Amino acid sequence: MTPILEVEDLSVALGGRKRWIGRSIPPVQAVRGVSLAVAPGEVLGIVGESGCGKTTLGRAILGLQRESGGRILLDGAPVSGLAPQAARRARNAIHYVHQDAGASLDPWWSIGRALEEALVVQGVRDRAERQARVAEVLEAVGLDAAAGRRYPHEFSGGQLRRVALARILALRPRIVVLDEPTSGLDMSVQAMVLTLLRDLQARYGLTYLFISHDLSVVRRFCDRVAIMYLGRIVEQAPTVRIFAAPAHPYTRSLLAAAPRLSGRRVEAAPALQGEPPSAARLPPGCAFAPRCALAEDRCRAIDPPLAPHGATQVACHRAAEIDPDAATTPGYATALPPAG
Ligand code: SF4
Known part of the structure; x- marks a missing residue:
């Protein structure tokens, strides 16, 4: 089976151009020669201490961070090195759920408006279609239609995770990059979020890249794990094996x-x-x-x-x-x- 996502020898260098008191600051090699392949419907855990490059790797896959070497392929076709518009189109299949779910929402916008706006940006012109999609994804994440009229501060941390998921589901992703999706949640809410992610994966046929430092969550949720240390993958294996x-x-x-x-x-x-x-x-x-x-x-x-x-x-x-x-x-x- 062709992997849905392949990363070949990817490197990302951050900074390194500024000068301070006449001296160059060397670039940080945040990702160094990373290669991986993800099968459709798979959950790949990316694990490591903070600063190991796992979030930068996720951002590079999303096209939010320019790679300094290597390439990324979706369905076997390269998406690296494309012009910005073509790259955006190619990467429409990949979306990102930020670890601080509330930070990506405008406090002055109702949830319904935020979800609809994402569809406007994606080019969904028909208002009725937008509203139907918003109602569908709110239901899919376990929120009632009235949630669309509420504002971010009216939701708990767990509910905000649901809202963040609804927002990207409305865009019909195939791959979702989940950045520390359970951090800061107590055990019962963590379990609820993981169950929801499983349900959504089955319903929408999603593939997950699961970035986390929480080994217990990774063991429960991921099919395969890549361990990162200082920008490199040092071990990769099925979760049971790791x-x-x-x-x-x-x-x-x-x-x-x-x-x-x-x-x-x-x-x-x-x-x-x-x-x-x-x-x-x-x-x-x-x-x-x-x-x-x-x-x-x-x-x-x-x-x-x-x-x-x-x-x-x-x-x-x-x-x-x-x-x-x-x-x-x-x-x-x-x-x-x-x-x-
Ligand atoms: S034993 Fe392996 S992990 Fe340890 S320093 Fe040598 S190469 Fe690195």
């Missing part, structure tokens, strides 16, 4: 910090130490080396490519030595710095 047998030292440390999710298999992985290096001044070699208990000389010299490793793709020189199915990782016990 959580049962993580193969990259970074993934193992992430899961070690959440033993409830990982079980006993990664108990030997050390928790993450320190902060990631600046994306504007990446060290040579593997960017995870300064925090990796398994780092050796070649790690500090050569950046490992993402390569198949059993059922997983991993970017690690020592992937072959790590048995992801094992309860312990050889080398961790001696590689860890002495306590104290």
